[in-house]
Amino acid sequence: MPPVCRRPLKLAATVAVSIAAGLGCAPPERPHGVIVISIDTLRADHTTPYGASGGATPTLARLAAEGTVFERTYAQANETLFSHASLFTSQLPSDLGPVDYDLTIPDGTPTLASALSSAGWKTGGVVAGGHLARVFGLDDGFDTYTEGRRWGSFQETAPMAGRWLADVAEGDDPFMLFLHSYDCHAPYTKPHVFGRMATPGHSGPMLDRVHDSLTYEKIHNDTLYPDLPLGQLENSNGARILTPQVHAELAAYSRQKDVSRVTLGADDQAFLKGLYASSVLYADLWLQVVLDQIDDLGLTETTTIIVVSDHGEGLLDHGYFNHRDSLHDSATQVPFIVWRPDAEARGVRQREVTQLLDVAPTVLGLAGVDVPETMQGTDLSGCLDGGRCGTPGTAYSEAVLEMVSVTDGTFRLTVTGAPATSDALDRRIEAPAPAFADLYDAGGPPGSETSLSLLELDAAILARLIKGATAARAAGDTP
Amino acid sequence: MKRAVLAVWAVACGPRPEHPRVAEILLQQADLDGSGAVEPAEFSQLAFPSEGFAPYDLDSNGLLDAYELERAFLSTSPSDFQDEGRMEVHRKYGHPFGRPGGQTEGKGPRGKGAGGKAPRGKGAGGKAPRGKGPGGKGPRGKGPGGKGPGGPPSQGGAPPPGQEPG
Numbered sequence: 292m293p294p295v296c297r298r299p300l301k302l303a304a305t306v307a308v309s310i311a312a313g314l315g316c317a318p319p320e321r322p323h324g325v326i327v328i329s330i331d332t333l334r335a336d337h338t339t340p341y342g343a344s345g346g347a348t349p350t351l352a353r354l355a356a357e358g359t360v361f362e363r364t365y366a367q368a369n370e371t372l373f374s375h376a377s378l379f380t381s382q383l384p385s386d387l388g389p390v391d392y393d394l395t396i397p398d399g400t401p402t403l404a405s406a407l408s409s410a411g412w413k414t415g416g417v418v419a420g421g422h423l424a425r426v427f428g429l430d431d432g433f434d435t436y437t438e439g440r441r442w443g444s445f446q447e448t449a450p451m452a453g454r455w456l457a458d459v460a461e462g463d464d465p466f467m468l469f470l471h472s473y474d475c476h477a478p479y480t481k482p483h484v485f486g487r488m489a490t491p492g493h494s495g496p497m498l499d500r501v502h503d504s505l506t507y508e509k510i511h512n513d514t515l516y517p518d519l520p521l522g523q524l525e526n527s528n529g530a531r532i533l534t535p536q537v538h539a540e541l542a543a544y545s546r547q548k549d550v551s552r553v554t555l556g557a558d559d560q561a562f563l564k565g566l567y568a569s570s571v572l573y574a575d576l577w578l579q580v581v582l583d584q585i586d587d588l589g590l591t592e593t594t595t596i597i598v599v600s601d602h603g604e605g606l607l608d609h610g611y612f613n614h615r616d617s618l619h620d621s622a623t624q625v626p627f628i629v630w631r632p633d634a635e636a637r638g639v640r641q642r643e644v645t646q647l648l649d650v651a652p653t654v655l656g657l658a659g660v661d662v663p664e665t666m667q668g669t670d671l672s673g674c675l676d677g678g679r680c681g682t683p684g685t686a687y688s689e690a691v692l693e694m695v696s697v698t699d700g701t702f703r704l705t706v707t708g709a710p711a712t713s714d715a716l717d718r719r720i721e722a723p724a725p726a727f728a729d730l731y732d733a734g735g736p737p738g739s740e741t742s743l744s745l746l747e748l749d750a751a752i753l754a755r756l757i758k759g760a761t762a763a764r765a766a767g768d769t770p
Numbered sequence: 771m772k773r774a775v776l777a778v779w780a781v782a783c784g785p786r787p788e789h790p791r792v793a794e795i796l797l798q799q800a801d802l803d804g805s806g807a808v809e810p811a812e813f814s815q816l817a818f819p820s821e822g823f824a825p826y827d828l829d830s831n832g833l834l835d836a837y838e839l840e841r842a843f844l845s846t847s848p849s850d851f852q853d854e855g856r857m858e859v860h861r862k863y864g865h866p867f868g869r870p871g872g873q874t875e876g877k878g879p880r881g882k883g884a885g886g887k888a889p890r891g892k893g894a895g896g897k898a899p900r901g902k903g904p905g906g907k908g909p910r911g912k913g914p915g916g917k918g919p920g921g922p923p924s925q926g927g928a929p930p931p932g933q934e935p936g
Contacts, residue, residue: 349791440847447847474848482818483813483817483842484808486817486818487816498819572799576792576796576843579789580844
């Protein structure tokens with residue numbers, strides 16, 4: 292694809308264009324575009340540009356080598372719905388509504404798609420259903436919004452995206468495509484050679500259980516509790532959902548005697564983590580397919596590609612396989628890579644703390660379209676070639692069931708016990724007390740966080756975290 | 771020796787992968803013994819026990835070459851692969867799910883919200899990109915699973931919202 296991928300073809304195309312120009316046949320103009328690709332549940336540290344070894348994500352590695360990598364980007368939530376709502380609107384989830392699975396983007400809320408559409412851009416969304424279904428309002432502003440299978444794969448959405456791109460490639464209008472898949476989401480199982488790719492020949496008690504997405508909910512530390520009655524709550528729209536409360540039930544259940552247990556040895560745990568690693572490679576190879584499609588359509592030289600994720604995934608870092616139980620880096624630190632055909636600098640790495648809130652303003656900045664006043668993120672388009680980005684320096688995240696967190700990229704403050712929309716939470720953030728606040732040194736790799744007492748942290752650092760959280764929460768109050 | 775010859779022959783004379791880089795990485799990952807192709811013994815170590823080798827061996831030569839690995843990658847849906855497990859547990863726990871699936875390609879927006887809505891019915895169901903869409907081209911006319919993305923939408927009902935964590 293890009294210069295990244297198909298140099299020989301690019302060279303051939305250049306020669307062909309030169310010949311055509313010499314013959315008086317001007318090459319066809321190609322529309323300018325931006326493609327935002329969200330690989331659901333992709334934690335940053337499991338990709339090559341963010342330190343993963345062994346050819347974990349070759350396609351992302353090539354994009355990063357020729358693009359800009361934001362090294363410390365955090366999602367606004369640890370769940371697909373809320374995180375994408377923030378991505379599209381550049382607002383906190385709690386500014387859009389209660390942070391629950393009923394969340395729907397309110398009518399009239401400016402979004403990335405609506406801002407571009409108003410400026411004459413073609414906008415298309417191709418998503419893998421689930422919590423990106425149009426019923427949640429995430430389709431607002433898109434000219435077309437196509438849902439693949441629920442909880443589906445690039446295997447379904449990438450060809451749909453290819454067809455949409457083929458249509459826009461025939462016109463002159465600039466375009467923005469949003470493409471999404473659940474390829475890294477549990478259950479991580481994949482077909483044929485991806486099945487046990489990371490642990491060939493593995494057999495064990497998990498082998499026949501891993502296709503079941505709820506199996507992962509029954510693991511706590513090194514033990515599977517196969518007969519755990521999963522606690523499912525009903526939310527106000529009547530849907531039965533799994534919630535972090537399940538994890539509390541699991542912890543309590545694990546302390547009971549006389550319940551069935553399957554101890555997971557190191558091999559079993561490696562197998563489960565290997566399934567996730569295989570899923571990451573699987574998604575990465577589909578990214579290559581998408582890049583090939585872009586190249587085949589002649590759009591490479593005019594298209595900016597942005598790759599992000601909505602949240603990470605706990606891989607027993609904190610006792611669970613999931614992303615809902617915490618707002619640690621494992622669940623919130625995500626890739627954010629921008630590849631531009633006309634970049635002046637390649638292989639740029641930005642260390643400033645950035646957020647998914649910044650994606651929409653950045654795309655609008657690249658497009659030369661005014662950023663709506665409601666958007667709370669920072670336009671990073673001016674620092675893609677290097678230089679300062681001017682971000683606030685902290686990132687704020689929210690979760691279902693009364694949990695919020697703020698990080699400066701090194702330390703993390705998490706406050707619990709009140710809904711994200713509540714004034715009571717404001718007070719708990721402004722005067723964090725041990726009963727409701729946890730502090731971590733999160734300067735190392737995800738999973739290596741160490742707990743600190745509130746008194747241990749330098750007062751100035753704590754004040755910065757509190758200021759970051761209160762400023763983020765106040766931003767939504769400003770019209 | 772025979773297998774090595776077949777592997778070399780496949781590289782030299784077999785059909786070319788549509789996405790060479792993808793095919794190359796697939797072969798790198800799956801060719802555990804470095805022979806240049808994936809043999810049934812290797813496949814059985816890599817795949818889940820429920821999967822057979824034969825459906826992926828398009829030319830029935832007892833080896834999977836880069837082209838066949840790429841075909842498997844493009845044409846086999848992990849969603850199909852996972853659904854059985856999901857449905858089984860949903861039945862077990864009485865989860866109120868309909869049959870997964872139900873592509874809704876081509877539907878327009880639901881008609882609310884800000885910003886220029888386009889006319890309905892302008893979905894992405896148009897032509898394939900130069901006939902090269904993944905899963906679309908199958909020179910030998912068969913592929914494992916047989917459920918490429920170009921096929922008809924499955925008949926599942928629309929899912930109720932919010933029933934599974936994202």
